Amino acid sequence: MNTYNSIFEFPNKKTIATIGTFDGVHLGHKRILEKIISNAKEANCESAVLTFYPHPRMVLQNGTPIKLLTTIEEKKELLKKIGIDNLIIHPFNKEFSQLNAEDFVKKVLVDELQIQKIIIGYDHRFGVNRTADIHDLIGFGEKYGFEVEQIDAQEIDEIAVSSTKIRNSLESGAITLANNYLGYNYFFSGTVVKGNQLGRTISFPTANIKLHDDHKLIPMNGVYFVKSNINEESCLGMMNIGNRPTVDGKNQTIEVNYFDLDKDLYDQEITIEIIDFIRNEQKFDSIDALKNQLEKDKIFCSTYFNNSKV
Incomplete structure (x- = not known):
């Protein structure tokens, strides 16, 4: 795939295109994108997605919190x-x-993208103050010689529902539901940084993760079954998202204990796929009680792994 950081970098190619944020690139989005690809092949054109960075809401609604399912990378x-x-x-x-x-x-779609056909949602709005709609776009298509295909209301509604359900699922710990809507395991990436190293003292050393993007949506606090690819090796583990109440932690941290991995991971960039939710974060009466629970969590993960395809 060719990636361009501006419409003005795009070379002289005829395209079948769509426009959107495609946050999450979930199964609903995938149906539209596959339609773009098949149309492009039939028309002997190239498929193209036009998206924007930063997210338009970050610019137009400055100060409004926004959490995204996917970073630009x-x-x-x-x-x-x-x-x-x-x-x-x-x-x-x-x-x-x-x-x-x-x-x-004229300047973006026709002159730069040489658009032959655009596939877009019936509810798409564009131009200053988002005043133009699909009917205006069809009129411009007739004027400038490109085709407009509407994605019907039902399909758009399904996409909107999917995105909302994915966010709600992640924020409530319903990981398998979120993953089903996405069509892949929800994931995020970060750098391993030094923590307080308490885990080492109870035989559960953890990799403390600093996220690459503050706008990335992080699931609710709790303990999760996860996997990562580290040095071309698939590694299973369990992750805690939370404030570590047993040791009076104050700030949210993300810590992963990888099973059967004894390597220094400091400063490595790691991607974490979330397989399932294990339990809520809780405060234990002692460090020994915490260790006992972690042993149970590890057994749960082992049983999960043995009974499913991960």
Whole structure:
């Protein structure tokens, strides 16, 4: 997949394209993206996705909290796996948001993307203050010679419902439901940093993870069954997200105990796939009580692994 950091970097190619944030690149999105790919092959064009960074809401609603299912780097990898030919990540700023609808169509879609067909949701709005809609886009298509295909209301509603359910599921610990909607295990990436090393003293050493992106949605506090690929080796483990109440922790941390792994991971970048939720975070009466529970959690993970395909 070719990636461009501006529409003005895009070379002279005819495209079948779509526009959107595609946060999560979940199963609903995948149906639309596969439609783009098949249409492009039939028309002897290239498939293209136009998205924006930062997320438009970060610019237009400055100060409004936003948590994303995928970072821009994660989105790149997921779109690449699906088979999109070209990803254009255009910088979104207030100046760009003031582009009127026809200028956007002419200068971006027609002049730069040489669009032959756009596949877009019936509820898509664009141009300054998002005043133009699908009917305007169809009119511009007739004027500038490109086809417009609407994604029907039912499909768009399914996508919206899926995105909402994924977020709600992650925020309530319903990991398997979230993963079913995504079509893959929810994941995030970070760098292993030094913690207080308490885990080593109770035979459960942990990798403390510092996230790459503060806007990444993190599931609810609790203990999870996870896996990572470390040095080309699949490693299972359990992860705690929370404030470590047993030792009077104050700040949220993400700590992973990998089973059967005895390596120094400091400063390594690690991607963590979340397989399932184990239990809520809780405060124990003693460190020994915490250790006993961790032993039970590890047995749970081993049983889960033996009874399922992970």
